[in-house]
Amino acid sequence: MITGPIKFKEAARRNLAAQDLRENLRRATSHSTTLRLKAVSAVPEWEDLRSEAHAIKKEAIDHLAEYLERFESQATEAGCKVYWAETASQAAEYVVNVCRQKGASLVVKAKSMTSEEMELNTALEGASIQPVETDLGEFIVQLAGETPSHITAPALHKSRTQIGKLFSEKLGMNFSDDPKELTRAARAILREKFMDAGIGITGVNFAVAETGSLVLITNEGNGRMCTTLPRTHIALMGIEKVIPRFDDLRVFLKLLARSSTGQKLTSYVTILNGPREARETDGPEELHVVILDNGRSQLLAHPHTREALYCIRCGACLNVCPVYQRVGGHSYGWVYPGPIGSVITPELQGISQAQELPFASSLCGHCSAVCPVKIDLHHMLLWLRKSAVDSALTSRGERWIIKLFAATMKRPGLYRWSGMLGWMVQRILAPRGKGLRVPCWSAGRDFPPLPKKSFHQLWEEGEIN
Numbered sequence: 332m333i334t335g336p337i338k339f340k341e342a343a344r345r346n347l348a349a350q351d352l353r354e355n356l357r358r359a360t361s362h363s364t365t366l367r368l369k370a371v372s373a374v375p376e377w378e379d380l381r382s383e384a385h386a387i388k389k390e391a392i393d394h395l396a397e398y399l400e401r402f403e404s405q406a407t408e409a410g411c412k413v414y415w416a417e418t419a420s421q422a423a424e425y426v427v428n429v430c431r432q433k434g435a436s437l438v439v440k441a442k443s444m445t446s447e448e449m450e451l452n453t454a455l456e457g458a459s460i461q462p463v464e465t466d467l468g469e470f471i472v473q474l475a476g477e478t479p480s481h482i483t484a485p486a487l488h489k490s491r492t493q494i495g496k497l498f499s500e501k502l503g504m505n506f507s508d509d510p511k512e513l514t515r516a517a518r519a520i521l522r523e524k525f526m527d528a529g530i531g532i533t534g535v536n537f538a539v540a541e542t543g544s545l546v547l548i549t550n551e552g553n554g555r556m557c558t559t560l561p562r563t564h565i566a567l568m569g570i571e572k573v574i575p576r577f578d579d580l581r582v583f584l585k586l587l588a589r590s591s592t593g594q595k596l597t598s599y600v601t602i603l604n605g606p607r608e609a610r611e612t613d614g615p616e617e618l619h620v621v622i623l624d625n626g627r628s629q630l631l632a633h634p635h636t637r638e639a640l641y642c643i644r645c646g647a648c649l650n651v652c653p654v655y656q657r658v659g660g661h662s663y664g665w666v667y668p669g670p671i672g673s674v675i676t677p678e679l680q681g682i683s684q685a686q687e688l689p690f691a692s693s694l695c696g697h698c699s700a701v702c703p704v705k706i707d708l709h710h711m712l713l714w715l716r717k718s719a720v721d722s723a724l725t726s727r728g729e730r731w732i733i734k735l736f737a738a739t740m741k742r743p744g745l746y747r748w749s750g751m752l753g754w755m756v757q758r759i760l761a762p763r764g765k766g767l768r769v770p771c772w773s774a775g776r777d778f779p780p781l782p783k784k785s786f787h788q789l790w791e792e793g794e795i796n
């Protein structure tokens with residue numbers, strides 16, 4: 332829960348000054364974007380798949396109530412217990428109650444951004460239940476006492492050396508920055524936890540209305556351990572995770588792994604249809620599905636931003652965003668960072684709480700170009716900026732500057748005159764051959780020197796043809 336307005340600018344300034352962090356972000360995001368590009372280039376029908384995915388998501392979101400009810404009915408018939416939570420705290424309370432009823436003092440968790448939204452670990456710890464993150468990235472950030480900085484790669488902000496130091500400090504092992512050794516150490520701890528845990532908690536990548544199936548897409552096998560070893564499994568999903576038909580997975584499975592990690596397919600695709608049946612040898616005895624709204628219905632009602640509900644959480648828009656690449660996920664102040672976070676955080680938490688986020692973008696459009704479900708992210712950010720201005724959430728000085736700029740751009744005479752005025756001011760105030768020093772602006776970049784003649788003058792005088 333956000334307790335006050337998100338201070339993106341302040342956090343971004345701090346993170347920009349952290350050289351290690353910038354290097355970690357640069358290395359990780361450039362690696363991901365290279366892998367994605369290679370994987371996508373090998374699929375000639377990529378654009379057709381994106382259009383198909385967009386159409387399927389549109390159908391699902393346009394008929395959301397209908398598909399959710401069908402999913403609930405199918406999942407219930409398969410033996411699941413379905414709980415509808417309007418708020419994140421209701422969802423967390425339900426999970427805590429199930430843990431209490433089952434007498435579980437230890438739960439193992441697979442990666443779930445919905446559980447971050449619910450602040451589930453805090454709620455469980457408050458009830459003396461120990462949550463253990465079993466995804467390696469989540470395990471690292473839990474050990475560090477941090478939150479994930481990326482949708483699919485929670486510890487992307489850390490280097491191997493930093494992780495080695497963390498393991499040595501918290502787990503008492505000899506320092507090593509060898510990924511294999513670090514993974515082996517984490518695995519040894521986690522195997523024990525899987526065996527002891529009374530409850531496994533996971534997210535959901537897709538919920539199929541037609542069959543009531545839950546689909547989990549993972550790379551480490553921890554999701555499968557969480558869903559098969561403990562006696563009770565609790566799956567957490569936002570209302571937007573529903574898709575109409577089982578056959579739709581054909582499209583999403585091709586898009587998701589390639590967009591996220593550059594893989595053709597993730598190592599594990601787990602499809603669950605209810606809890607263990609009498610004839611089956613493994614699987615949980617009880618399967619609870621928590622369906623969370625937490626502001627998504629409001630998003631659904633907004634024609635300009637409702638397509639944000641099409642998101643399949645691949646993380647591609649984060650990896651290519653020039654802002655995310657430099658400031659990292661923790662600058663965004665809530666669970667979802669990057670361009671998609673800058674759209675959904677103001678919508679789910681209120682624009683007054685997140686007014687700086689729509690401005691955390693260069694509007695280059697790269698996010699929209701890579702999105703596998705064709706979400707028009709940068710135009711949504713532009714619309715949210717307008718919404719912040721209309722709500723008088725930007726500073727008075729900024730509003731005056733924009734009004735002056737708009738008035739100047741509408742009047743050619745005034746525009747030409749202001750160009751000449753600017754050039755004269757520059758001659759008087761700026762050092763020779765250099766740009767003006769403009770308060771705030773020049774603190775982080777150069778103000779380009781104004782030319783003596785405008786493009787219009789050069790054109791009229793025949794210097795351009």
Ligand code: SF4
Nearest residue numbers: 642643645646648702
């Ligand atoms: S908005 Fe698109 S690119 Fe970004 S995480 Fe969601 S699906 Fe991926």
